[in-house]
Amino acid sequence: MDFAFDAATEELRERLTAFMDECVYPAEARLTLNEDWSTPAVVRELQQEARARGLWNLFYELPNLQYAPLAEITGRSIQLAPAATNCAAPDTGNMELLAQFGDEAQRKQWLEPLLAGEIRSAFAMTEPEVASSDATNIRTRIERVGWGSPRTKSGGQYVVNGRKWYITGAMNPDCKVFIVMGQTDPEADVRHRQSMILVPRDTPGVTVRRAMTVFGYEDRDHGGHAEVVFEDARVPAANLIGEPGSGFAIAQARLGPGRIHHCMRAIGIAERALELMCRRVSERTAFGRPLADQGVVQDWIAESRVRIEQARLLVLKTAWLMDTVGNKGAHTEIQAIKIVVPQTVEWILDKAVQAHGAAGVSQDTPLAVLWAGNRTLRLADGPDEVHRRSLARRELRRYQG
Structure with missing residues (x-):
């Protein structure tokens, strides 16, 4: 190999x-x-x-x-x-979604300026009133009004009503469009009730209500996380992405690449944390000995290196599978890295914080904000427990009739 x-x-x-x-x-x-x-x-x-x-x-x-x-x-x-x-x-996920599922007009209006870095965007799925870890729970309503066939995107409008929160990037004024997930047919099969629609930020009825903090951090560097309310927000029916009822399938297609991108970047966070830890313990002395000479600190460093190498190899295998057999063929590995990588990086960041003492929880090092952001990954794009449940079921099917 x-x-x-x-x-x-x-x-x-x-x-x-x-x-x-x-x-x-x-x-x-x-x-x-x-x-x-x-x-x-x-x-x-x-x-x-x-x-x-x-x-x-x-x-x-x-x-x-x-x-x-x-x-x-x-x-x-x-x-x-x-x-x-x-x-x-x-x-990144929104651009990939538009490239894969958007029509020519949608790509022209939104994908091209996103690729040029002229605007930002947001993905509005999570809701405060339901367990959004199960995407079929989403209750935001996307209702067809006016003339036109309900099974096509020609003619008429959609009216969007709902409340979303932790919508990343929505506080940034450069965020010009929301990709909103909601129900177009509440009576359909649970996996075909949802659709996705493009809602420009300046649409009447769209209110960015407040910023949500993450362990007290506002995350202003990437546009924060917002609570967004849609009240009779009307957009053309042509703003629907894909077919009515395809929202759940589109969400799953979007989240796969998003999960591996998070994990790729998280390996870099772990490397930065290990570097900071090694520099710190090499510079500090306690009880008459350099911290780097303490056995427990050496254990942290050795274990960090082992865990990084393990996580990186699994991420690379997942990337290779996605390229060669597609996202569906890499489903197990995508879920595996989503479970393993954030937990691995969280462990390394924790040890780096411990090695820094008070400085590790201060604003004088990046460790505290990195820990908060990485801990959030165990919820974002599906909590650990959902991925473990799915993995276990897939594994069990190999041994059940």
Whole structure:
């Protein structure tokens, strides 16, 4: 088995690493978050440089196996690098969704400016009143009104009513469109009740009500997370994505690549945390000995390296399967990395925080905000328990009649 990256990937890794060393890491100290939630000026500067260096839309241009090691590199500076290269969630998933399921007009109006980095977008699925880990629970109503066939997108309008929350990126004024999931046919089979529709931010009846915090953090660097209310928001029927009732299937198709992108970047977070831990324990002395000489600290470091290597190999295998047999063929591995990687990175971040003492929970290192964001991944795109349940059922079917 050959575990080496191909020549094209190695060349991109070298260019991206140089961009990180020369531009991104030095810019971290200059990151200033805007009161209006808009994209920080330093991100705009980095975006220009990334485009000039040919490091733009890497997720869109490359197969998963080539993109994985690049996403890991950007994950080392999670507040800057993904956005700088136009590879930040939720836009990546929304762009892939529009590319796969949007019609020509939808791609022209929304996908092209997203790929150009001219606008941002949001994916509005999660609701506060239901267990959104089961997407069939979504209660937002998307109701057809006016003339036109209910089974086509020609003529008439859809009226959207519902309440969403933790809608990532929605606080950013550059977020110009919501991809909204809701019921178009409450009487249909549970997997065919939902549809997805494009709702421009400036549609009357759309209210971005408040910002939601994550363990107290506002996450202004990537547009925050908002509660959004839709009250009789009317959009043309042509804004429906795909066919009526296809929302659940579209959501599953979108979440697969989104899950692996999160895991790719999370490996980079783990590497950054391990590096910070090693530097810290090499510089500090306690009870007459360097922290690096303490057996428990050495255990943390060794275990961190082992866990990173295990997680990376599983992510790369998943990426390879997605490229070769498709997302459905990689279903088991996608769920496996979604369970393993956030927990692995959480463990390493915890040990890095412990090694830093009080500094580890302060604003003087990135560890606290990285821990909060990574802990959220165990809920985002499906909680651990849902993925474990699905994995167990698939495994059991091999032994049941």
